[in-house]
Amino acid sequence: PISDHPLNVSYYERDIETSFTxxxxxxxxxxNLTFGFRIYDSYFMTKWTYQVTLLLICAAGRLVPNYQCNIQQNLIAVIGGLDAHISLHVATLLDIYKIPQVGSMSLNKSGKWESRILSLLLHFGWTWIGTVVMDNDNGERFLQMVVPLFSRGGVCFAFIEKIPEAALDSDVKRILEKGAKIRDNILDSTAKVLVANGESYSMAFFRWLPYLSEREYVTNKPIGKVMIATAQVELTSFVFQRNWDTDVFHGALSFTIQSNHVPGFQEFLNAQDPSSPKGDGFIRSFWQQAFGCVFPDPLLSNVDGNICTGDEKLECLPATFFEMSLTGHSYNVYNAVHVVAHALHAMFSSDLSNRGMVPRGGLTLQMSSFSFQLHHFMKVVSFNNSAGDKVSFNENGELVTGFDVINWIFSSNQSVQRVKVGRMDAQAAPGQAFTISSDVITWNSCFNQPLSVCSESCNPGSRKKVKEGEPFCCYDCIPCPEGMISDKKGRHLRKCTLEYERYTSKHQNFCIPKSANFFSYEEPLGIILSSFILLFCLITALVLGTFLKHHETPIAKANNRHLTYTLLISLLLCFLCALLFIGQPHQVTCLLRQTAFGLIFSVAISCVLTKTVMVVLAFRATKPGCTMRKWMGKSLANSILFPCCLIQGGVCLAWLATSPPYPDMDMHSVAEEIILECNEGSMTMFYCVLGYLGFLAMVSFSVAFLARKLPDSFNEAKFITFSMLVFCSVWLSFVPSYLSTKGKYLVTVEIFSILASSSGLLVCIFFPKCYIILLRPEVHSLGVVLNPELSLEAQVTAVVRSTFLQLRLIHQLCPYLENDCLVTVTHTLVTS
Incomplete structure (x- = not known):
């Protein structure tokens, strides 16, 4: 009877016959030896595989293991079947008897097929795929390889379907029901790529898919997926499928072992004559199935159907049944037979050279005894076949060969074109092994080159956030965190590292080099502050000049001219210290900024403190029996001024010796800039300097507050009180501002604090005196301002009273202030 199995099996029988011939x-x-062969059909079922393997081992068709009587049919080696899992089952039994086996195709032991598929997927950016495998050990092995491998490569699975095997005829219905579910799942999936791994008859199952569905209204809907077949899959068809639509395979891509033209192969195919009495029965069976005819049987009088003449042409068959070209599988079968022959020849040559010539019969008798030795020679075999290709195995027992990427193109007349569009070269350098020409690929008529992704690539400046409960290929796009960027596909998230001095662009898609910035004279705020500094320096110089010019006046002498000059000069230097904060920081400017101002401003406050203490002590020394009189004089002023200044100087020296300020770069305050600034070195020492200034100010304020009720004409205690209030207000507000301000604006806070505190002393203490000296000179001679509304008697009384008070005050203060004080003031009073 005509068995209904895939017809391409007969094609490989032609390959084996060609090799042996x-x-x-x-x-x-x-x-002097004739190489023979027998072909057994495993029927693609495991149970039949074991039975066929036992027939190989046993003799005369009797299933009696370990017993063999016909030594003239010795089993030397086995060429495995077309399916990998069939070959594994065969090897399980053959290993017991140490009979070598060569797979008709190299078994995938190192995962190279899977890595080639991954290279193809990544080339087209296909990261969302479906997979269909056979429900057997080979399918499970394939999934165990591809799931972790593809995941590491960034590819995830929309679905994984398993095709059940048909062990019995009753399984056909179950397979068709499962096929309907698989087709519906494929149609419902958003994945545009289908990776198919199976055996040679798997393609026959795939041809069912367009006709299977649990939903009647979608049975005519095309699959619309790009199919990628592994190197194990070969195009096969059952007899009843010869006119079925092949659109499901149109545009498919597959990997096949690189093949070459074998001389004489086409002539061998054309010379096949199924009518010849010397022909085997297998070719007659194939002929009848392929051409849909029967050969006349002399035992039967009536024959139903068309009569086979034997003149039918193989090239007229649809390519889904029979291909005239040598495919990769056929080429592998051809090489497998030659591997056994060359290994056997090497073993015999080695045996003859070691033991000398033996009779032909002796050589024959030893074939079964030493067949296990053939395995060693098969592992190291290396030769060039008739096509000129080198055939050898690697350390894993795999054939050293490359793979071609084939694009399957089907026509409406059932013709097939295998277009080579890519190559995997096993001998190429890393990174150059895979090449493909995308522009020559013919895609399915339903689409052009598809995009198979679960989620579109994120735009630059955004990153992926995996959806909960979904594969990692399915994600939402959210903006990158501050300071982070992503590439053009949002795939790689990285930070603009400070070591490269970069910051993120507006759209967070690339890093921009930071520009160096500092508080300079050129910017508007720098110009304004510089102008104020120069203005205050000019005012201070004018005040100093005024006091120098009117140094003989009572108001100048009564306030200790030397302390006044020292105070004015220190204020002038304080204003000039503010200029050190403007411009690019250098080592010298950083060292002098805080220390110079802290030391000079401590001199100014010490002068104020000394002036106030001198006045208070002078009034207390006038009391009868007071012992303070002997301490009054310039030595008292110096004993107050110098210790106060030396303490601040010691703090500044300790600061410079332990942790001095230095130029630094602030890369965090402003994202786009590198702020050049001075690092204070030790914040503890910095706050010690400020704290000491505050201490002096509080002492001055307290002493001035006690002296506020002294006679108004020569008393400046109230003005000192106001100046200390200004100082304390400025520097108390400076601390939180200093801590909350970053970058170059911190410099403006420091400059403003210096100008405000220094100008407070200048304005509160010296402006009233300058007003009297320049605009109201009569006040410091009369001591009061006459009120024109008063009567003449009242004005005279006021003058006399004021003169008496001034004389009394002069009598008290002159011995401690100036030597010529009494003469000058007396002359002034007489003149008045």
Whole structure:
């Protein structure tokens, strides 16, 4: 009877016959020996595989293991079936008897097929795929390889379907029901790529898919997926499928072992004659199935159907049934037979060279005894076949060969074109092994080159956030965190590292080099502050000049001219210290900024403190019996001024010796800039300097507050009180401002604090005196301002009273202030 199985099996029978004919006709291989073969059908089922393997081991068709009586049919080696899992089952039994086996195709032991598929997926950016495998050990092994490998490569699975095997005829219904569910899942999936791994008859199952569905209204809907077939899958068809639509395979991509043209192969195919009495029965069975005819049987009088003449042409068959070209599988079968022949020849050559010539019969008798030795020679075999290709195995027992990427193109007349569009070269350098020409690929008529992703690539400046409960390929796009960027596909998230001095662009898609910035004279705020500094320096110089010019006046002498000059000069230097804060920081300017101002301003406050203490003590020394009189004089002023200044100087020296300020770069305050600034070195020492200034100010304020009720004409205690209030207000507000301000604006806070505190002393203490000296000179001679509304008697009384008070005050203060004080003031009073 005509068995309904895939017809391409007969094609490989032609490959084996071609190989044996070539070997037996070559005098250089196994001379004086005839190489024979037998073909067994496993029917693609495991139980039949074991039975066939036992038939190989046993003799005369009797299933009696370990017993063999016909030594003239010795089993030397086995060429495995077309399916990998079939070959594994065969190897399980053959290993017991140490019989070597060569797979018709290299078994995938190192995962190279899967890595080639991954390279193809990544080339087209296909990261969302579906997979269909056979429900057997080979399918499970494939999934165990691809799931972690593809995940590491960034590819995830929309679905994984398993095709059940048909062990019995009753399983056909179950397979069709499962196929309907698989087709519906494929149609519902958003994945545009389908990776198909299976055996040679798997393609026959895939041809069912367009006709299977649990939903009647979608049975005519095309699959619309790009199919990628592994190197194990070969195009096959059942007899009843010869006219079925092949659109499901149109545009598919597959990997096949690189093949070459074998001389004489086409002539061998054309010479096949199924009518020849010397032909085997297998070719007659194939002929009848392929051409849909029967050969006449002399035992039957009536024959139903078309009669086979034997003149039918193989090239007229649809390519889904039979291809005239040598495919990769066929080429591998051809090489497998030659591997056994060359290994056997090497083993015999080695045996003859070691033991000398033996009779032909002796050589034959030893074939079964030493067949296990053939395995060693098969592992190290290396030769060039008739096509000129080198055949050898690697350390994993895999054939050293490359793979071609084939684009399957089907026509409406069932013709097939295998277009080579890519190559995987096993001998190429890393990174150059995979090449493909995308522009020559013919895609399915339903689409052009598809995009198979679960989520679109994120825009630059955004990052992926995996959806909860979904594969990692499915994500939402959210903006990058501050300071982070992502590439053009939002794939790689990284930070603009400070070591490269970069910051993120507006859209957070690339890093921009930071520009150095500092508080300079050129910017508007720098110009304004510089102008104020110069203005206050000019005012201070004018005040100093005024006091120098009117140094003989009572108001100048009564306030200790030397302390006044020292105070004015220190204020002038304080204003000039503010200029050190403007401009690019250098080592010298950083050292002098805080220390110079802290020391000079402590001199100014010490002068104020000394002036106030001198006045208070002078009035207390006038009391009868007071012992303070002997301490009054310039030595008292110096004993107050210098210690106060030396303490601040010691703090500044300790600061410079332990942790001095230095130029630094602030990369955090402003994202786009590098702020050049002075690092204070030790914040503890910095606050010690400020704290000491505050201490002096509080002492001055307290002493001035006690002296506020002294006679008004020569008393400046109230003005000192106001100046200390200004100082304390400025520097108390400076601390929180200093802590909350960053970058170059911190410099403006410091400059403003210096100007405000220094100008407070200048304005509160010296402006009233300048007003009297320049605009109201009569006040410091009369001591009061006459009120024109008063009567003449009242005005005279006021003058006399004021003069008496001034004389009394002069009598008290002159011995401690100036030597010529009494003469000058007396002259002034007489003149008045």
């Amino acid at each position: 070539e070997i037996n006709g070559d005098p250089q291989i196994l001379p």
